[in-house]
Amino acid sequence: MKRIDCLKAIYPELEDCAVVTIMGAVAAELYSLGHRANFFYLEHAMGLASSIGLGIALSQPDRKVVVIDGDGSVLMNLGGLTTMARSRPKNLVHLIFDNETLLSVGGGAPGGYKWFTTATSTGSDLAGIAKAAGYPRAQLVREMEDFEKAALDAINGDELSCIVAKVEAEMPKSFLMDVHMLENRFEFPRWLQAKGGVN
Amino acid sequence: MPVSVANSQLVYDAMKGVGVTLVSALPETWLVHLIRIADDDPQMTLVRLAKEEEGVGISAGAHFAGVKSAMLLQNHGFLQAINGIVGVSLLYKIPLLMLITDRGSFGEKDPWQTEGGKYTRPVLDALHIAHDDLSRPDDVEPKIAKAMTLAQSSLSPVALLLQRDLMWEEPK
Numbered sequence: 001m002k003r004i005d006c007l008k009a010i011y012p013e014l015e016d017c018a019v020v021t022i023m024g025a026v027a028a029e030l031y032s033l034g035h036r037a038n039f040f041y042l043e044h045a046m047g048l049a050s051s052i053g054l055g056i057a058l059s060q061p062d063r064k065v066v067v068i069d070g071d072g073s074v075l076m077n078l079g080g081l082t083t084m085a086r087s088r089p090k091n092l093v094h095l096i097f098d099n100e101t102l103l104s105v106g107g108g109a110p111g112g113y114k115w116f117t118t119a120t121s122t123g124s125d126l127a128g129i130a131k132a133a134g135y136p137r138a139q140l141v142r143e144m145e146d147f148e149k150a151a152l153d154a155i156n157g158d159e160l161s162c163i164v165a166k167v168e169a170e171m172p173k174s175f176l177m178d179v180h181m182l183e184n185r186f187e188f189p190r191w192l193q194a195k196g197g198v199n
Numbered sequence: 200m201p202v203s204v205a206n207s208q209l210v211y212d213a214m215k216g217v218g219v220t221l222v223s224a225l226p227e228t229w230l231v232h233l234i235r236i237a238d239d240d241p242q243m244t245l246v247r248l249a250k251e252e253e254g255v256g257i258s259a260g261a262h263f264a265g266v267k268s269a270m271l272l273q274n275h276g277f278l279q280a281i282n283g284i285v286g287v288s289l290l291y292k293i294p295l296l297m298l299i300t301d302r303g304s305f306g307e308k309d310p311w312q313t314e315g316g317k318y319t320r321p322v323l324d325a326l327h328i329a330h331d332d333l334s335r336p337d338d339v340e341p342k343i344a345k346a347m348t349l350a351q352s353s354l355s356p357v358a359l360l361l362q363r364d365l366m367w368e369e370p371k
Binding site: 020042043048051060063077082083086087181182185 | 246
């Protein structure tokens with residue numbers, strides 16, 4: 001399963017969601033499908049995309065928040081899974097692309113070669129960890145059909161959900177993004193607040 | 200417990216007075232009343248953290264969503280959160296109000312608190328984070344108001360260091 005295909009499958013559903021992504025490949029590929037004002041790409045601070053999503057979800061409980069995370073980032077903030085679970089925002093979907101590699105910080109290479117794997121490559125099970133942390137729903141998917149169903153159910157559902165999607169450790173076609181971090185930083189809250197917070 | 204209830208309430212009221220409706224926290228002795236008061240207030244969202252750095256992200260999300268927030272932490276919690284402060288608050292220019300109980304200064308009896316306190320100000324200064332001490336009850340309301348004003352206008356983290364004289368009442 002390819003990350004870009006997963007993103008294509010959910011892209012239309014993200015139109016009214018506050019979307020927070022991690023750095024690197026995930027940000028670049030979502031951007032490549034067409035930037036929107038409701039996408040915030042956290043270009044640093046690995047692990048905190050889910051915390052930012054939680055802050056939004058608690059502040060605007062009627063807005064759907066989709067965090068698009070990665071195995072390397074999640075492993076840097078495992079405690080955050082327990083904070084998320086105990087806060088249990090019904091309006092948050094935590095999507096984790098698990099390529100078993102620290103791809104975007106140099107752990108991968110073109111052609112899918114992995115020279116710096118994460119512990120998910122040796123059996124650490126992020127969906128299991130999320131479930132055990134207290135997420136009411138957490139699911140591991142490996143096939144496109146399963147991903148699509150799980151993601152759409154979660155986005156249209158009314159419960160804190162975690163979906164861990166096993167994907168190939170493939171580089172994006174390009175890391176170039178023609179949105180400056182600060183432009184993105186000001187555009188995103190303008191979109192969030194223009195909608196009145198509780199729309 | 201000789202933590203000042205009255206001054207904890209003062210700090211809490213001042214936070215609410217500047218519009219804070221979300222607080223993230225990890226406890227330490229001097230913060231127990233502040234956190235309890237936040238927990239008892241149905242108008243306040245209290246997020247109990249596993250590690251302080253998370254609070255930096257949560258506050259950023261709240262800011263994006265138009266909500267004012269604060270973090271309650273201690274010296275070591277601040278030191279723990281540095282990467283988030285640099286990689287989120289400073290890099291992205293996001294206001295962050297930190298109320299840091301400042302352990303380890305004159306009067307400290309706990310040997311394990313004596314190291315973290317030494318580095319808190321130098322690290323704040325190294326990051327060019329504006330900070331001030333809170334030692335007197337009369338200063339609480341105006342200094343918290345001014346700190347929040349600066350955080351919002353400069354789009355930066357600011358810190359108030361809650362001092363022993365404010366937070367601790369030595370048993371007679």
